[in-house]
Amino acid sequence: MQQLTVNLDDRSYPIHIGAGLLDQIDLLAPHIAGKQVCIVTDDTVAPLYLERLCQTLAGYSLLPVILPTGEAFKNWSTLQQIFDALLNARHDRRTTLIALGGGVVGDMTGFAAACYQRGVDFIQIPTTLLSQVDSSVGGKTGINHPAGKNMIGAFYQPRAVLIDTDSLKTLPDREVSAGLAEIIKYGLIRDSGFHAWLEEHMPSLRKLDPALITEAIARSCAIKAEVVAADEREGGVRAILNLGHTFGHAIEAHQGYGTWLHGEAVGAGMVMALEMSRELGWLPAEDCRRGIDLIARAGLPTAPPRGMLADDFRQLMAVDKKVLDGQLRLVLLRQLGEAVVTADFEAAVLDGILAGVGQ
Amino acid sequence: MQQLTVNLDDRSYPIHIGAGLLDQIDLLAPHIAGKQVCIVTDDTVAPLYLERLCQTLAGYSLLPVILPTGEAFKNWSTLQQIFDALLNARHDRRTTLIALGGGVVGDMTGFAAACYQRGVDFIQIPTTLLSQVDSSVGGKTGINHPAGKNMIGAFYQPRAVLIDTDSLKTLPDREVSAGLAEIIKYGLIRDSGFHAWLEEHMPSLRKLDPALITEAIARSCAIKAEVVAADEREGGVRAILNLGHTFGHAIEAHQGYGTWLHGEAVGAGMVMALEMSRELGWLPAEDCRRGIDLIARAGLPTAPPRGMLADDFRQLMAVDKKVLDGQLRLVLLRQLGEAVVTADFEAAVLDGILAGVGQ
Incomplete structure (x- = not known):
């Protein structure tokens, strides 16, 4: 496993890179403040990795949210699904959102975390090569507008990034x-x-x-x-x-x-x-x-x-x-x-x- | 005129309080970085004060956005009107949003500023007594969700707040x-x-x-x-x-x-x-x-x-x-x-x- 740190003062966070990280609760637990965890993923990644992550996080009150797959759904109405789920399940300010998926899931989950009750914690678990080297580092979050990509969003840093290289095995x-x-x-x-x-x-x-x-x-x-x-x-x-x-x-x-x-x-x-x-x-x-x-x-x-x-x-x-x-x-x-x-x-x-x- | 400062390190900002401030370009100009200014107001306040503010800001490229009045419209679809206007008029990251109105206009304009292109400048010109003493100070911005008030939002500070007490004369x-x-x-x-x-x-x-x-x-x-x-x-x-x-x-x-x-x-x-x-x-x-x-x-x-x-x-x-x-x-x-x-x-x-x- 390799580890590096993104240095941003009080918003600094670690990136862990290696095989089999999805099973390692000790990498996740230090970054989860409360009991509530909302795992946001999409209908491509969910069948592959959601159950495994849920097992790793068995000690928490888990809320999975499964979004439709793809950039075409990176919009407000999909984002709203996350807010609806969080509010229905009464997730409070101490909840932690986890993005399990590619860049679209990461960008939307990060933006949802930035806006829900004016900001809650989130963790990135990027599962595509692109999101592992790009959107999971740097805190850019957001959604598209018909007039332009990523026009609505926030700079909002995750608490940690877990890059499990095993997840690339299923990547086309x-x-x-x-x-x-x-x-x-x-x-x-x-x-x-x-x-x-x-x-x-x-x-x-x-x-x-x-x-x-x-x-x-x-x-x-x-x-x-x-x-x-x-x-x-x-x-x-x-x-x-x-x-x-x-x-x-x-x-x-x-x-x-x-x-x-x-x-x-x-x-x-x-x-x-x-x-x-x-x-x-x-x-x-x-x-x-x-x-x-x-x-x-x-x-x-x-x-x-x-x-x-x-x-x-x-x-x-x-x-x-x-x-x-x-x-x-x-x-x-x-x-x-x-x-x-x-x-x-x-x-x-x-x-x-x-x-x-x-x- | 009274002046005070909200002390938040590099996000500190002044609050000016007095009569006739709406006409004073010298209080606004130092806080506008570019040439583009988007004035967001509602259909109650617009007929009263929009033209005067536009005259004060005559040297800028102005984009007025007039929202329907009231808390019932403090939602995503009204917010979207601001984004649509900004994108149609090709406002870039150096644009400044000005909230001219009560708390609803201020909360939505602030949240729009927090999210547009991941964050642009904004100025508060609160016109109701409530917004002058409450929502214009402190950087809470956001919209309502059917399940709860202000559930979606951001902490985002204005560059300045102008409180023109003359605007209270038209208040019910x-x-x-x-x-x-x-x-x-x-x-x-x-x-x-x-x-x-x-x-x-x-x-x-x-x-x-x-x-x-x-x-x-x-x-x-x-x-x-x-x-x-x-x-x-x-x-x-x-x-x-x-x-x-x-x-x-x-x-x-x-x-x-x-x-x-x-x-x-x-x-x-x-x-x-x-x-x-x-x-x-x-x-x-x-x-x-x-x-x-x-x-x-x-x-x-x-x-x-x-x-x-x-x-x-x-x-x-x-x-x-x-x-x-x-x-x-x-x-x-x-x-x-x-x-x-x-x-x-x-x-x-x-x-x-x-x-x-x-x-």
């Missing part, structure tokens, strides 16, 4: 690739050595080699934890974690949430960001090629969906949360391992990238 | 009394000298004597600010601000939100808390009489609605946010000016108080 290959997209991102924005390590081990990582995947998750979480600790509320450097996401969110919104997996959209979005960084003369062509190559080898798309046009991107990117006073900012690369957030680029270069899409 | 007498309920509360829980001052000036306060009402608001806000600074997230002492509210919330929920004004329900609830404190042998009978007398002289009800039975109270109070691990806690008085939050009372005494209702 497509979702493994989606998780690798975010892992690749950490190398690109912050750690060229990690990028080289990923180039070396990509085939084994796709096969979920236990030691290698644990290492990849731990290094990803460590990079994210470091960035989040430096800038919890995304006033500055934290925005680099969004490499490929402005393009990617536009792809997800255009296709309808859930059609493309988040990681797939980020994969194609990172390719666009890499190419734009190259066209601006910032990123050497060889680095750009290496980045795109690794994304392809992870089994990810390297171009946006056919039929999505430049104007679709422009319209959907205009509501991005990184837009400030009307100006679009993008995360771009100076070199492998170094990202910047900037509005200081020639519009013509973005136009050129967008002119190439849809074909 | 019934709402003046409702505001006085919370003012009386501050004396009861924390300041017997203030209680005596209120006894002396109650007739003039009901007539909104400018100097006296400014003084009453300032003293109320100062007491609340002091309690909130000591316990922002209501881990302990802050709960004393809920004197009469556990009973009061049950009354509101039973009657349907908006039938009784919040301050009226709190008035009747404080009478129940005073009587219970006397029955427990904690509060001298003379102090209890003085408290009830002042509540009556403020024009407030001193008994719950006819037809509301003991079991109605029991059921509705069981979901109170002060319930911890299934145990009901109440705010009670040791003497005039000293409140305690406790679960340590004989159940029979509560039963006795409840046995007296509904007649």
Whole structure:
């Protein structure tokens, strides 16, 4: 088992990574203040892991809430199911919510915890590779709005994160690739050595080699934890974690949430960001090629969906949360391992990238 | 003009109290970071003050959002109107929300600010006496759930509060009394000298004597600010601000939100808390009489609605946010000016108080 800490003063919390953690009550108990525990999961994960977690938590008063699966349900009416269950069961302020599932379950459970009676404790048990390396670290919670992804939410930190790598055994290959997209991102924005390590081990990582995947998750979480600790509320450097996401969110919104997996959209979005960084003369062509190559080898798309046009991107990117006073900012690369957030680029270069899409 | 500060480290903010503040851009401008301002108000307050505020803020890109009036609309679908307007107008993270109205507008605008793009700035301009002395100080925001009041929300502090006492001139007498309920509360829980001052000036306060009402608001806000600074997230002492509210919330929920004004329900609830404190042998009978007398002289009800039975109270109070691990806690008085939050009372005494209702 590996352990690291996200350092946020009185909101600091541990991340445990390893096999079989779902059975270890000693990792959970210190983070549960009262007797009431509400386990939020979805109808894909519930048949796989809910009973096991309930056995681990047998000493508590348990309330399971099973949501419909998928990004399409990451909205207010699904969130309301959590509130209804908590209120019907009379869960009070000392209750602890546990998110058991992927990023959608984590984001909604975290936001429910942030809002229920103005804030209760929660614990993340992410079961997908993507949520293990991304949404479970950093406290971003929320739901989608028809006009944009994650537009309604809160910064709200969990008390602890448990990453049981055994849960990856049931994950479809497509979702493994989606998780690798975010892992690749950490190398690109912050750690060229990690990028080289990923180039070396990509085939084994796709096969979920236990030691290698644990290492990849731990290094990803460590990079994210470091960035989040430096800038919890995304006033500055934290925005680099969004490499490929402005393009990617536009792809997800255009296709309808859930059609493309988040990681797939980020994969194609990172390719666009890499190419734009190259066209601006910032990123050497060889680095750009290496980045795109690794994304392809992870089994990810390297171009946006056919039929999505430049104007679709422009319209959907205009509501991005990184837009400030009307100006679009993008995360771009100076070199492998170094990202910047900037509005200081020639519009013509973005136009050129967008002119190439849809074909 | 009086000014005081709510001390909450990097979330500290000023409260300005006086006549004609709505026209003073120099009190607002320092707290607006960007160019976009969204003024949220309701269809009662909009015809009275919206245009004036828009004139004051003429230099900004303004987005007015006019909600239906009343506690009955303090729900998700009304909140959604704010999000829809912000997204349609492409307001970004640097937008500032301004709440222009009573407690419902303030609670919903604050919660919208807490959640929009995971948190944007907001300013409170409370226009009712109740919101001026209560909800505009302390950062409690939220909406109601059919199963309980303010069950969904956040602790989220405004950047500034502007209390323009001129706005009280258009307030119905019934709402003046409702505001006085919370003012009386501050004396009861924390300041017997203030209680005596209120006894002396109650007739003039009901007539909104400018100097006296400014003084009453300032003293109320100062007491609340002091309690909130000591316990922002209501881990302990802050709960004393809920004197009469556990009973009061049950009354509101039973009657349907908006039938009784919040301050009226709190008035009747404080009478129940005073009587219970006397029955427990904690509060001298003379102090209890003085408290009830002042509540009556403020024009407030001193008994719950006819037809509301003991079991109605029991059921509705069981979901109170002060319930911890299934145990009901109440705010009670040791003497005039000293409140305690406790679960340590004989159940029979509560039963006795409840046995007296509904007649």
